[in-house]
Amino acid sequence: MSDSTFGNCLAAFSCLGLVILIPPFIWHIKSRNVPAVLLIFWIAFSNLKGFINALIWSGEDFETNWDGKIYCDIVTRLDVGSYIGKLCALAAISLNLFMVLRGSTTFLGNGRKRLIINLCICLISPIILMILDFFVDSYRYGIVRYMGCGVANATTYVALILLSIWKLLWGFVTIVFASLTLYTYYKKRKDVSDLLRCTNSGLTSKKYLRLLVFSTLMILCLAPLTIYLFVDDSHNFTGSYNWSYIHWEGWSTVIPRADFGYHVTYPEWINIVLSIITFMVFGLGSEAMKMYKSFLVSTGLFKSVIAKHDSKKQAEYEEKLAKLSQTRTVKKQDTEQSEDTAMGDLDFEFKDLVNDFTASEYGDTIGEYDLEQQEKSVPGVSYSYEVTKLV
Secondary structure: OOHHHHHHHHHHHHHHHHHHOHHHHHHHHHHOOHHHHHHHHHHHHHHHHHHHHHHHOOOOOOOOOOOOOOHHHHHHHHHHHHHHHHHHHHHHHHHHHHHHHHOOHHHHOOHHHHHHHHHHHHHHHHHHHHHHHHHHEOOOOEEEOOOEEEOOEOOEHHHHHHHHHHHHHHHHHHHHHHHHHHHHHHHOHHHHHHHHHHOOOOOOHHHHHHHHHHHHHHHHHHHHHHHHHHHHHHHHOOEOOOHHHHOOOOOOOOOOEEOOOOHHHHHHHHHHHHHHHHHHHHOOOHHHHHHHHHHHHHHOOOHHHHHHHHHHHHHHHHHHHHHHHHHHHHHHHHHHHHHHHHHHHHHHHHHHHHHHHHHHHHHHHHHHHHHHHHHHHOOOOOOOOOOOOOO
């Protein structure tokens, strides 16, 4: 594969990842799910950055191409907060799901309190890291082929403490919350529907399970990457810290450029995978289908096709309803017939029982009378007999 072809493929898939995130993003905005909205925002930003950067800096002329001033200043700041922002959003999602299973109305019942807690978890750490990154940047930013502009941190232990370790800590917090949620869900899986109603969470069992699967898959993708990045940084960041040396006179004017090959683009491909997971979980549900349909109806596109589909669905519904009504009528008739047959059989059995009882009573009496007459008719002869009555 040629260099330009690889860059075009990366740009195309990044664009696709950005587009397929639009329906889940809109759906979560309507649901007012702040952590999920912010998570999708960070993934969408990473895809947008990957799309633009791959188009600009994938060719042979990437060293002489646009230096990216102003644009790269903004993108690199946001890029510092994007990764930690994803972990924080996942931690907030797992915390919300765990509190639902715990039945914590104190946390979930107050909408304003929940909003403030979610915003603090999702935004404080990314904002702090965006500020702290300035203290360890040895250049204004750097440009890498295919990846475009990014931060250029000094290889010091201070950078490891200020930046890298926070990714590991939030990754650990996210895994803990997710593990607790999965364990509690397994224990209370039969009572989930009741808990969702009691806590006024606004979630159904399907929506809850969808969020749980979504957060679990995201963590499975990001947790190994977080550990790998921390280990890699711990091997590279070994130098001492010197403010004057890091922020030298050419800090804001010299823009370093490098070509490390294809393998350094793995973060962009991971973001594309995260986009696909998000779309598969939230973009193919019944709510998403209704949203697609309403959008097409509002724009007038495929109006005749949609109308034909709706009429077909209505006809199928009416046919199923008629069959159901017919089935219920037949079952009712069969039930009434079986009840009549049972009553008839019971009547016959009762009559037979009465006849048997009457016959046995009078039969015994007749037998006693005959024996007494025989005993009287033959003097000197005694008869021993025993009559058993059948009652």
